[in-house]
Amino acid sequence: MKRLGYLLMLMMVMTACNNHNEKPEIADNTVKVKAPAIVKEFGFVLNDYEVVRDTIRSGDSFGLILGTHGVDPNKIFEIVNKVRDTFNPRKIVLGKPYAILKSRDSAATPNVFIYENDLVNYTVVDLRDSISVYTAKKPVTITKRSVSGVINSSLTEAIQDEGLSYLIAHEMSNIYQWSIDFFRLQKGDRFKLVYNERYINDSIYAGIENIEASVFYHEDKPYYAFNFMVDSTSGERDYYDEKARPLQSFFLKAPLNFTRISSRFSPRRFHPVQQRWKAHKGTDYAAPHGTPIWSTANGVVIASSYTAGNGNYVKIKHNGTYTTQYLHMSKRAVKQGQRVKQGDIIGYVGSTGLATGPHVCYRFWKNGVQVDPFRQNLPAAEPIEDKYIPSYFAAIEPLKTELGKIEFKEPI
Known part of the structure; x- marks a missing residue:
């Protein structure tokens, strides 16, 4: 029994020694610092x-x-x-x-x-x-969107109702300015769009890239518009309808964004400055001082000058048939001999010469005779070349299908 007790004590001592020699675990309290993100x-x-x-x-x-x-x-x-x-x-x-x-x-x-x-x-x-x-x-990404809208009062309001950028209303006005009078839209008119938006770094909205396709129902008549490259060398694009006809007219309807037409072409009008009856062979567009004035068609500036009656004015020859003139500018932006394109800024609204307030008097010649542009059957823009017609129809087919899948909302 003494020998057995001695052995048990010896084992207990050895176990205690072994436990004493084991190293205690040390908690790792090191704080790991993340490297700053690369910006x-x-x-x-x-x-x-x-x-x-x-x-x-x-x-x-x-x-x-x-x-x-x-x-x-x-x-x-x-x-x-x-x-x-x-x-x-x-x-x-x-x-x-x-x-x-x-x-x-x-x-x-x-x-x-x-x-x-x-x-x-x-x-x-x-x-x-x-x-x-x-x-x-900056790096820009393009995002395609498909939307529809319905007119309750105006195009701008319809665009805002859908939570879209006002720039879309501006683009649509430019596309359809020759075929739809946006001052005479009716409640229930509606539209569908396939368009592209630009984003910087995938997050910051940077505006509209372009409208690829649209259809606008005005008085229940569909007006289609498809964006198509007409010149692969220059990259020039334009809008055409479902039958490959150009939406653009040879002339813009007006030479500026105007407030109102203050005086129309007339064989007899009482002149507010000269205080006498005389012919008014132009159309007066009232607009705020400094409003940009555009050339209504492509052409060459044949006069950029000043006279006591016209004030600052610009005259443009468009071809052998048509010439236009723009009077009472505050400042001219082009020189004689300069070639301009439709929509180029040629001056700014003023009241120079015989004028009582800021406006532009727009004059229009056909074959050397001053005429009322509103009474003219003006030519359309250049059509798509025949060799591009098959490519055009092939390009718009999937876009027509995409437009067809967009559902209209009911008018309020």
């Missing part, structure tokens, strides 16, 4: 710089902004002279955003100036050793 914008890794963002304020200039951030006046002079052919510092616009990338050291030296021309385009002025400037675009 890339404008082609730079912003983590590498101190980034200053601001907008152009009243009184700001390119030189003043750089000087405020520590750039030497002699350096500013050198920068301006080097970049002005690509980036004119005098033309920075109030309210436009900009960013300055500074070095991450005690000097915080400005290395890069970035001016945002618009939502997509920006200009980079590299201020480092070899001063350089270039323009670039």
Whole structure:
């Protein structure tokens, strides 16, 4: 028994020694720090710089902004002279955003100036050793959408009711301006659209890319419009209907976005300035001072001048048959001999010459005789070339199917 007790005690001592030699577990309280996310914008890794963002304020200039951030006046002079052919510092616009990338050291030296021309385009002025400037675009993705709407009062309201951008109403007005009078829409008129939206970095809305296809039911008559490339070399596109006929007319219906027609073409009108009855061989469109005036068709400027009666005026020859003239401008935007396209800005509304208020007097000649454009059977635009007709019908077939699948909403 003594020997058995001795053995049990020996085993207990050995076990206690073994437990004593085992190392206790130590809790790992180390805090793991995540590396900061890499931020890339404008082609730079912003983590590498101190980034200053601001907008152009009243009184700001390119030189003043750089000087405020520590750039030497002699350096500013050198920068301006080097970049002005690509980036004119005098033309920075109030309210436009900009960013300055500074070095991450005690000097915080400005290395890069970035001016945002618009939502997509920006200009980079590299201020480092070899001063350089270039323009670039933010990454843009295109998203296709299909929508429908119904007119209860106006096109703009119908667009807003669907939660869509007002730019769509503007685009539709441009597409259908030759075939639908949007001032005379009726309740129950409706439309379907297949269009593309632009997004910057997949998240920031950047406007409408284009309307691929649409159908507008006005007085229960369908008006189709399909976007088609008519010149593969220039990339020029236009809108045509389901029978490949151009929607565009040779002439725009009006030379500007006007408030009202204040005086029509008339053989006898009482002149408000001369205080006598005389023929009024033009159409007066009242509009706010400074409203842009457009050329109503392609052509060549044959006069850009001033007279006591006409004020600032522009005259355009469109072909051997038609000529137009635009009077009482506050400022002319084209020169004699310049070629213009339909919709190009040729001047701005004013009241120069014999005028009592801001408007443009639009005059129209056919074969050398002044006529009322509203009474003319004006030609359509150039049709699609015969060789492209099969391609056109093949291109619009899936779009017609897509439009057909969109359901209309009932009018309120």
